[in-house]
Amino acid sequence: MPIDNDPPAQLTLALDTAPATSFDTFHCDDGLNSGRLLASRSIESFARGELDEKQLYLWGEAGSGKSHLLTAACRSVTEAGLRVAYVPGELANQPSALEGLEACSLVCIDDLQRLDHGSEADLFHCINRCRAADTRLLFAADRAVERLGLMLPDLATRLNWGPVFHIEPLAGVEILDALRREFEQRSLLASDEVLSWIVRRFPRDMRAMKELVDQLDQASLSEQRRLTVPFVRQVVDTAGTEGV
């Protein structure tokens, strides 16, 4: 799909009140043995160059926080004054999109499940160039390498070359706590009733919930309203926000 004339996806203004996507704002209150905290710690160390690895592979279902961790890694490397490249899977299919990335210090390739078979060799060569240039690689997908259905075995073995981390989405009380913190980080007060209403509507999808919190933040500011269930419902209906 040629997209040369289309505007880039998500050309949005940064919202001042939204917390920065960092490792500190990644929700993982569960124990040290859990995949979420381990993945977060690993990627943070990796981004800082403290983990003696050339690449990591992260997988977990949509909304589990993979893109958050990749963005946090980009931020961490950028703050050190280094160059990064973040390539979503669908963009990796564009001609030449994977060329020259070895000039960066960190290359993140997200949503690998969207990589076309025709782009597998390009990614294979990209990995070779990056590893030869000591460019760190961070991959993410919604499934394990074995389940990507890759046609090029050379690519599959390369994706599994470094540590692989699996993260589960937040569930139950964890998700309620995470949502409460999202509101707190924007200095908003949300009652348990409001929190429960949102969690029922957006189960397990933290990304959709964060987008809603941003919308509520804006709406509450512009309309000078407190967050009540009727108000939240009204915002959701007006914005056509996708829930379940």
Added chain:
Amino acid sequence: MNDVLWAQCLSKLEAELSEQNLNTWIRPLHAVREGSRLKVMAPNRFVRDMVRNNFLVRIQEIASLLSRPDAVTVELVIGSGLQVAPVLAAESVGSRGGATANLSRQPPEKSEVVTVSAPSSHASNLDPEFTFDNLVEGKSNQFGRAAALRIGQEPGRAYNPFLIYGSSGLGKTHLMQAIGNEIVRQKPDARVMYLNSERYVGEMVSALQHSKINRFKQFYRGLDALLIDDVQFFAGKDQTQEEFFHNFNALFEGGQQIVLTCDRYPKEVKGLEDRLKTRFGWGLTVSVEPPELEMRVAILNSKAEQVGVELPSEVSFFIAKQIRSNVRELEGALRRVIANSQLMGEPVTLDFAKRAIADLVAVQARVVTIENIQKTVAEYYNIRLADLSAKTRSRSIARPRQVAMALAKELTTRSLPEIGRSFGGRDHTTVLHAVRKVAELRESDTGIREDYSNLLRTLSS
């Protein structure tokens, strides 16, 4: 290093754009100030076009504002400011030690500066970590290793060309680079060049674009040893094959060593010219096979030792039993266990290793079942699935059945009696016989060795 003005532009853009837009389009850029020009370099055409269409106007506005009272023009080009192709960078082509450029990167925490160093006789793209000393020897690579060592000691004389083929992740690159490192060790001023086929193609295209194809030819024909990885990617690239054909001939006639790797037997590579396939077979062709259990354990111990970790034997046996298909994924599993241990501050015990690679084991266990093996083997040999369980004892059926049984033993955790039952209620001694017979045939019969290797690759990937 990025220009100061560009750093200021970046700060401004960071306040205006989303994180994703920044990370995808802006942060991969590099910029240098050249007088009144700010030369902004995009890593590739795709990023350049997107930046030009969506952000360039704003970048120009910000740059003009920040550079006042001086005028500045932003120029957007493709480039990194980092790389110089060895051939094109060479001042004195073909001269001893003067033909390769070494890309070296300072530790990223210190600086982003990447320099092109002065030409050095050691600049051959070889990774010094790949040596014969740390190449674990086992049944599956014994012959290839011995031949490779001899080539390292007598380049251009022992076996030329030397072609290593086999599935991904079995150590072809290690074996190839060990040859290069051995040649340089024996003769420090030897001109050795290692590169993958993609880079060879890229340099040739670049040389053509810059009208330096003669320099390209001279450079490659002046080497003592040329090592090209993954030649299957030459397939379909006619001009590259043409050029490589002539380079190959020149090197071969000059008694210079050629070492190649391929992910399959070269004759099986579609789109590769017959005259190249023929030439690849002039010297010695060896295959590398998946390592057997003992070798996998030895590899794990060796790799753990390299990173200073003591691996309990029950842990190395556990990992080796789970990851059978290739060395690269074996290393990946080990790296995962070690990284987890370091991050969690826990010692590497068997329980810990089981937890660390639990999902990997689950994925593999789900993939390989006896039914899956039978289906794959039947398709491979073009026989009916029912034949594998039937009483038929004709060679054309019995051999595939034995291969399927051996694969079931290797790839699943099923016992011999269980495997026997899945093949038409056969006795466990029949399965044992099949396993031994196939092991024996893999040593003596190239056809069976190929079949087994192909099936293992299909089932393990």
